[in-house]
Amino acid sequence: MPTPTRRQLHFASLDEVMPEVERLLAGHVTVGAWSLGQILDHLAFAIGRVATGPGASEPPTPEQQEMQRRLFAGDRFPDGIELPSAFSPPPGADPAAAAEALRAAIAAFAARTAPFPAHPRLGPLTGEEWVKLHRMHCAHHLGFVVPTGEAN
Secondary structure (H helix, E strand, O other), rough: OOOOOOOOOOOOOOOHHHHHHHHHHOOEEEOOOOHHHHHHHHHHHHHHHHHHHOOOOOOOHHHHHHHHHHOOOOOOOOOHHHHHHHHHHOOOOHHHHHHHHHHHHHHHHHOOOOOOOEEOOEEOOOHHHHHHHHHHHHHHHHHOOEEOOOOO
């Protein structure tokens, strides 16, 4: 059997994320450094911060506008972004518990009304921009998890 490789996922909406998570919980292998529990914990934390964080009041700087333009020109989350330590998942994160945390974070994010918090590097984002960023971020990380029996 071939060694599984990273998948190229695309989520058209955040509603597609949890069905993929459920599929992975049924059986998977990871092809990156993090376990499924760590990936789900990281995504839940990132989405949860946006769902509950304070709204942004400052406009983006020209540098942030350029970063936004480059990021949102495509539909893929870039590789190699340095992770702030606050976003690092704990080792041994329970996949089932982290999946439920992600489900709750997505629901809280969907229920939020503007204004949204600023991104630490990109600055203020609209709700639509946050949705796109979260879709790309989820696809990026969940691409490192391959359902059992699938060798792409």
